[in-house]
Amino acid sequence: MKNYLDALKYCYENGDFVKSRAGNVKKAFGYQMRFNLEDGFPVVTTKKLAWKAVVSELLWFLEGSNDERRLAEILYDDKRENLKDKKTIWTQNAEADYWKDKSKFIGDVGKIYGVQWRNFNGVDQIHELIEGLKKNPNSRRHILTAWNPSELNEMSLPPCHAFSQFFVSKKKLSCQLYQRSCDMFLGVPFNIASYSLLIHIIAEECKLGVGEFVHSLGDFHIYEEHFDQVKIQLTREPKQLPKLKFPPKIMIDYKTSDFELQNYDPHPKILAPMNV
Numbered sequence: 630m631k632n633y634l635d636a637l638k639y640c641y642e643n644g645d646f647v648k649s650r651a652g653n654v655k656k657a658f659g660y661q662m663r664f665n666l667e668d669g670f671p672v673v674t675t676k677k678l679a680w681k682a683v684v685s686e687l688l689w690f691l692e693g694s695n696d697e698r699r700l701a702e703i704l705y706d707d708k709r710e711n712l713k714d715k716k717t718i719w720t721q722n723a724e725a726d727y728w729k730d731k732s733k734f735i736g737d738v739g740k741i742y743g744v745q746w747r748n749f750n751g752v753d754q755i756h757e758l759i760e761g762l763k764k765n766p767n768s769r770r771h772i773l774t775a776w777n778p779s780e781l782n783e784m785s786l787p788p789c790h791a792f793s794q795f796f797v798s799k800k801k802l803s804c805q806l807y808q809r810s811c812d813m814f815l816g817v818p819f820n821i822a823s824y825s826l827l828i829h830i831i832a833e834e835c836k837l838g839v840g841e842f843v844h845s846l847g848d849f850h851i852y853e854e855h856f857d858q859v860k861i862q863l864t865r866e867p868k869q870l871p872k873l874k875f876p877p878k879i880m881i882d883y884k885t886s887d888f889e890l891q892n893y894d895p896h897p898k899i900l901a902p903m904n905v
Contacts, residue, residue, distance in 0.1 A: 633673060634675065649850065663843050666828060666829070674868040675862050688883055688884075695739060701716075701717050723737065759834055788809075802840055
């Protein structure tokens with residue numbers, strides 16, 4: 630994960646200090662990281678990543694849900710009536726003041742990632758992606774997008790990881806993600822793990838090996854309230870990457886507990902507030 634730490638350091642040392650929608654940041658523009666998934670699973674080791682949160686959110690996206698309380702069910706593996714006091718990484722968005730007038734039910738987050746992935750103006754992009762990879766792996770049209778301009782005002786948060794393209798070479802699946810807005814301390818390690826996991830799941834579905842995850846950053850930034858945490862993280866030496874283990878299943882049958890990071894031995898967690 631040295632390439633992630635290099636990007637974090639570059640942003641901290643060279644970014645412009647400006648006021649943004651969600652607070653003061655150091656920000657820069659345009660950066661690319663590459664992760665060879667055969668070398669190990671690219672999860673940050675200089676702090677502990679909330680792995681179950683990564684897995685549960687991705688499974689929630691793949692369901693096509695717009696219900697934050699459904700995410701809680703997937704994360705905690707329990708019924709929602711037992712989870713009234715349990716939060717998820719989308720709770721703040723579901724309860725945000727700017728969203729309350731548009732929310733249609735408790736937990737509604739609008740037409741975000743999963744909705745767009747499974748019903749983009751009537752198109753199930755995940756189904757189309759998998760069928761395309763199986764039938765025509767050399768196509769240049771293996772695209773997944775969450776950026777739907779006609780429905781941005783119906784989302785509690787416009788998509789940050791907006792557009793990805795999948796690529797097959799030597800029977801291995803790779804993916805390049807373009808992320809328009811990149812929270813370097815909290816969000817980007819989460820996104821790296823999430824899309825790397827997505828590659829593994831789709832590769833399994835298509836009977837392919839795994840290749841690279843290529844992460845292209847647009848506006849990448851560090852919030853001022855994360856500066857102290859970033860300085861701590863940059864003093865830590867990366868550790869060996871873990872291996873991902875999960876059973877072959879039909880995609881819709883997966884549970885959070887199916888996905889295990891073997892030999893994941895990170896430095897201690899570094900707490901920080903999330904900006905919405």
